[in-house]
Amino acid sequence: EAGVAQSPRYKIIEKRQSVAFWCNPISGHATLYWYQQILGQGPKLLIQFQNNGVVDDSQLPKDRFSAERLKGVDSTLKIQPAKLEDSAVYLCASSLVLRDNEQFFGPGTRLTVL
Amino acid sequence: AQSVTQLDSHVSVSEGTPVLLRCNYSSSYSPSLFWYVQHPNKGLQLLLKYTSAATLVKGINGFEAEFKKSETSFHLTKPSAHMSDAAEYFCVVSVFSSNTGKLIFGQGTTLQVKP
Known part of the structure; x- marks a missing residue:
């Protein structure tokens, strides 16, 4: 079974530029999550989708971050404009159902903002 | 509110x-x-998970953890470390509300294994 796929794996941009990350969850997983992991910290949930609807985006900085999940499968996370403090690893995870305990994580995208 | 604290x-x-x-x-x-x-x-x-069944939980690669309600602890143990165990380990609690479910991560523990 293929795991959660993410691209790109690494991205370096300058502050005030925009960037987008892509995630393809495990086939059949209805719930998709985006996490931000700052160096030296545990991952923090940014947004959670159930199919193509948002169920929790309370931790998403909506003035600069946006995310969508078209057709309830792939998802993109965008930052515009980026700030230095956005440097982090962005992790995508998926689970079979909304209240499922077990989430499967992708390898992440490491973003460096200069 | 749910939270986890990794002591090291x-x-x-x-x-x-x-x-x-x-x-x-x-x-x-x-x-x-x-x-x-x-x-x-x-x-x-995922190494292992506790979901209110047996308090001693066995995971992959020889790891296990014991849920102790009286101590509010969930310590991870392994009898014999291997070089390949060197990694970052996160203790996590699952939070469910009316229509959402999310994971709350601890700060992480870096495990170093010396030869």
Whole structure:
């Protein structure tokens, strides 16, 4: 079974530029999550989708971050404009159902903002 | 509110000696708890999970954890460390509300294994 796929794996941009990350969850997983992991910290949930609807985006900085999940499968996370403090690893995870305990994580995208 | 505290940011052991990674949790109801491992440049992998069944939970690669309600602890142990165990370990609590479910991660413990 293929795991959660993410691209790109690494991205370096300058502050005030925009960037987008892509995630393809495990086939059949209805719930998709985006996490931000700052160096030296545990991952923090940014947004959670159930199919193509948002169920929790309370931790998403909506003035600069946006995310969508078209057709309830792939998802993109965008930052515009980026700030230095956005440097982090962005992790995508998926689970079979909304209240499922077990989430499967992708390898992440490491973003460096200069 | 649910939270987890990992008591050690860094643990160093010699190969072949026991591993103990400590985690305390805070929860207003019976929690679901997990340990995840993160190897450099790789995704998070589930080691084991506790979901109110047996209090001693066995996971992959010889790891196990014991849920102790009286101590609000969920410490991770392994009898004999291997070099490949060197990684970052996260204690995690699952939070469910009316229509959402999410994981709350601890700060992480870096496990160093010396030859």
